[in-house]
Amino acid sequence: ARSINLAVIPGDGIGREVVAQGLKVLSAVLPQDVKLETKEYDLGARRWHATGETLPDAELEALRSHDAILLGAIGDPSVPSGVLERGLLLKLRFAFDHYVNLRPSKLFPNTASPLAGDPEIDFVVVREGTEGPYVGNGGSLRTGTPAEVATEVSLNTAHGVERVVRDAYERAAARPRKKLTLVHKNNVLVYAGHLWKNIFDRVGEEYPQVTTDYLHVDAATIFLVNDPARFDVIVTDNLFGDILTDLAAAITGGIGLAASGNINPSGAFPSMFEPVHGSAPDIAGTGKADPTATILSVALLLDHLGHRAEAARIEEAVTADLAERAGAPARTTDEIGDALAVRVAN
């Protein structure tokens, strides 16, 4: 596309700081003739405190008209747990049918992993984004009494599972190693688990070139620590994907580098790109936040919009920058953004 009409939700805490760097790098990397328009949306803790609103319908509607959304981070300890997550972040993922929650994990050269040895880590998690235990289908009875019962229902549909599994096969088929691992817990969660496994096996028949594998989620955490090189593409449910991708971020040098895309592959709705990390109010305003995860999320955004060369340039810039970070004095959020903007511009 020769123009990008981007919605920006800086959000809370370090969200604004890292988003500023993401936009800086985005402007620097885009060819002159691609027109970038951005519109900021004031959503998050501040807004909720001021007006009680999380995501009014009018704003949801306005967001819908954009080509994509860049989000910083949402959440603050002053807001009751769940209010912004359910009312804003998950509402966006569900309303815009972001069924592919894409989370690449790569140990960049020269980046310290907490794992001993120098494991090779380069895999992608395709996390389902619109079903499972995240649907918000729960309740509580006799709340606050000794007789309270609380439920959470995980909803899984053939429709929802098949489309994300298919997306994962496509991604696996396009990678050199062509390997896809399904992660679930089908020996305990037998109904949801069998739905996933059956669809995984059936769709797999259409991709004979892709090697497949199944792991229970508990075993998958062991392999992520002991043998992360075994993974190429992982497809998994919303909750397992949440857990595995934080662990994946940890083993690849931390949450400061983990990017994600909430993607609606059909294009019917704008996709949304955000770092995996949270709003980190403890370091907000100190210049300590690493904007790299946001900048890598901008690369995912560009890739999604068809600007493949620009996406690759950002990845290369980050790789080169990280190689020089080892041992060097710590830089501020702004300095890292500047350095990457310079690199991608060249």
Add this chain to the structure above:
Amino acid sequence: ARSINLAVIPGDGIGREVVAQGLKVLSAVLPQDVKLETKEYDLGARRWHATGETLPDAELEALRSHDAILLGAIGDPSVPSGVLERGLLLKLRFAFDHYVNLRPSKLFPNTASPLAGDPEIDFVVVREGTEGPYVGNGGSLRTGTPAEVATEVSLNTAHGVERVVRDAYERAAARPRKKLTLVHKNNVLVYAGHLWKNIFDRVGEEYPQVTTDYLHVDAATIFLVNDPARFDVIVTDNLFGDILTDLAAAITGGIGLAASGNINPSGAFPSMFEPVHGSAPDIAGTGKADPTATILSVALLLDHLGHRAEAARIEEAVTADLAERAGAPARTTDEIGDALAVRVAN
């Protein structure tokens, strides 16, 4: 107790091999005047193939009369996923109301962790064992068609949460660091999460000496890798506990050392002790299985039955044995059992 009437379920794969070593060490450590009676129950894959039975009522009733149960491992690839897990292992945990699933994690001296540096790891996970997503309350509609819907319901009760949270506070209060961390995902699973958090906070008022902390499950996996020393006692739901304890086993040198107890603290039902690892059919019969996790589970069993000194002797023997393992040629399952039996007898 001056006698122990033990039920033994060797189970499948390496189960029989490791249980034999557990019993060897148990016999060696017990004082002469404690009478040990064991009765073996033939349950698992072989039995299911032969008779179609997983756990007949008569055997459940018979198991009930024992002081405790020692279980090896259940499961074989030849049995459809879920049949033995739901029909035998989880059936036992639920029928005997094993609401405290106790899983200590300790990095023994001289044991290699996959984590770089030499982190200090010594914590206990108190995993809820009778509720949550494990209740088996799910179903599927239009199974096998493109219109399939599958559900899994997580059931959580104040009754079930309070008793396990209280048990965890007691354990934390009895440890030097007196720190208890609740792990859940209360920003997404708001109904179950708030039930857990409210009870955790309320019961905490009775334990002012215990420092408390809350982590989302995704963040907890990061800390387990980056800062495992921060954990002392963790209390969490059935599914999160399953995931975290496999990860905990991985960072403490592997599943070959991870012990567990499925405990009914009231004593109304026999408690059951088992290694965290599975039946590992790939190495069954090769003598490669490490029986240490089972032997440490025997220590938990002894502790539960009030034989504290004997439990401690096993732990010390394992510590000493592991210190000598580093660099030494690999020993067989039997040799490790013999070595530990000799050590505890002294």
